[in-house]
Amino acid sequence: MDGYPVVVVGAGPVGLAAAAHALERGLDPLVIEAGSEAGASVREWGHVRLFSRWAELIDPAAARLLAERGWREPEPDAYPTGADWAEQYLSPLAAALGERVRFGARVVGVARRGRDRVIDAGREAEPLTAHVETATGQERITARAVIDASGTWASPNPLGGDGLPADGERAARDRISYQAPDLSDPRARSRYAGKRIAVVGSGHSALTALVGFAELAEQEPGTEVVWVLRREVGDHVFGGGEADQLPARGALGLRAERAVEAGHVRTLAGFRTATAQADADDRLVLESFEGTKSVPVDEVVALTGFRPELSWLSEIRLELDPVLQAPVRLAPLIDPNVHSCGTVYPHGAAELAHPEDGVFLVGMKSYGRAPTFLAMTGYEQVRSVTAAIAGDAEAAERVELHLPETGVCGGAGLFDEPAAEQDGGCCGAPGAER
Structure with missing residues (x-):
């Protein structure tokens, strides 16, 4: 050889x-x-x-x-x-x-x-x-x-909580993104400013998106963020914080935690998405396998790995x-x-x-x-x-x-x-x- x-x-x-x-x-x-x-x-x-x-x-x-x-x-x-x-x-x-x-x-x-x-x-x-x-x-x-x-x-994971695309996910692709947007880009900023955004996921990408959208909400009236988690909110949802030996990684979680505590982000925990369907106003409503529904949202950022x-x-x-x-x-x-x-x-x-x-x-x-x-x-x-x-x-x-x-x-x-x-x-x- x-x-x-x-x-x-x-x-x-x-x-x-x-x-x-x-x-x-x-x-x-x-x-x-x-x-x-x-x-x-x-x-x-x-x-x-x-x-x-x-x-x-x-x-x-x-x-x-x-x-x-x-x-x-x-x-x-x-x-x-x-x-x-x-x-x-x-x-x-x-x-x-x-x-x-x-x-x-x-x-x-x-x-x-x-x-x-x-x-x-x-x-x-x-x-x-x-x-x-x-x-x-x-x-x-x-x-x-x-x-x-x-x-x-x-090959990002889909929005669906069972590892497959949620019902309606493919049809709504124009309103679903699978990466954290660059909000310094005017086109991305205009897409999300003044909108209600669902961020789905709990990893570092999701925390990055939460921090960015929370800052956007402070600057752009009408911007709302709904954080959709498949797990419950617990002590570790924001990462290791000051115990993390990569300080910047710990700091990211602390920033996301402060954004939630400041009221810029509302959470919807224990939610595994089954469907993503448009309502009468053409906004997306996520529904879990248990039948729980999200508030209507304009955009979804799916950061599920x-x-x-x-x-x-x-x-x-x-x-x-x-x-x-x-x-x-x-x-x-x-x-x-x-x-x-x-x-x-x-x-x-x-x-x-x-x-x-x-x-x-x-x-x-x-x-x-x-x-x-x-x-x-x-x-x-x-x-x-x-x-x-x-x-x-x-x-x-x-x-x-x-x-x-x-x-x-x-x-x-x-x-x-x-x-x-x-x-x-x-x-x-x-x-x-x-």
Whole structure:
């Protein structure tokens, strides 16, 4: 397999880091990116300021590659926006990798050469193939290994509380958004100013949207915000606050809490959306599976998480957890039904391996439907994975990462239970090594 490249799907933070690590290992990386530039998905939420500092957003191997080209690292304690991250780090990194990054090309399938997923005979002796679509047609790239860092941004969860689109959701697409808007953009501002907006979700994206809309309500008369949560409002709904070891993440929750306490946001808790139908005034009314109805709203911002797109991996033998759609050995570490504190043991190739040798899902996609992914986790993943591909088992097994704690115990699944059943959490902070 030595003559074939390591195909990396996605030129986002983790994909480009994988290429940098592969290069240091003497491997030949080839990054395939559907967008026209590095960090295409990051740029779509470029107005959002990250709660990680620059020091936590730059991969060590990438930094070494960039330093060779005279790149100046940003102030380590500053907090960039998504646009800053893309322009000041991801674009220079893609440029440093040069022709090893191909834009405007989409991987539409991965297989074992000459074998569908059913065939055992001769399978291990064959390389992988990545089927790619470009503006000029299709091609097949033979690969030593495939690292899928395509993320989950393009496949948000629907508004519906059972994982499927709510009745009427598709028909109301013109009034439903699946990302926090940039309210500094005059077009976005005019869309929401003076309107009643339902924000559905309880993660960091939802908190970001609540803070932005609360500020809009202060400035634009008639603007109202309804926060629709699937869980009840409890002690942890605003995150870890001052206990969060990422201070900006904790501060976001505190700002959202103040917005609710100030009366800018009304809450509708324990509500799982079944339908979204227009009323006689052509405003949307959400109805829960229990028959509870929301007040009529003009706009809905559904921020209910993401899920992995797996259809183009259908000919690969993956071993995924039936609940999270994450690798089975990783799933117990991140399952929000049982895992505490949002703090995950550092992990790498051993937890990310599949029955199909040489195939790894990394980055946000490796988490399946689980939330709270940090860039640092992805960088550690690809350091270990590229070591494994290069045959350095010792480096692949070694842990080289200390993760900050969220200060929040009890996962999303536990938040649906009565408060008394959450007391004590399920476990303490994990150790830094194993």
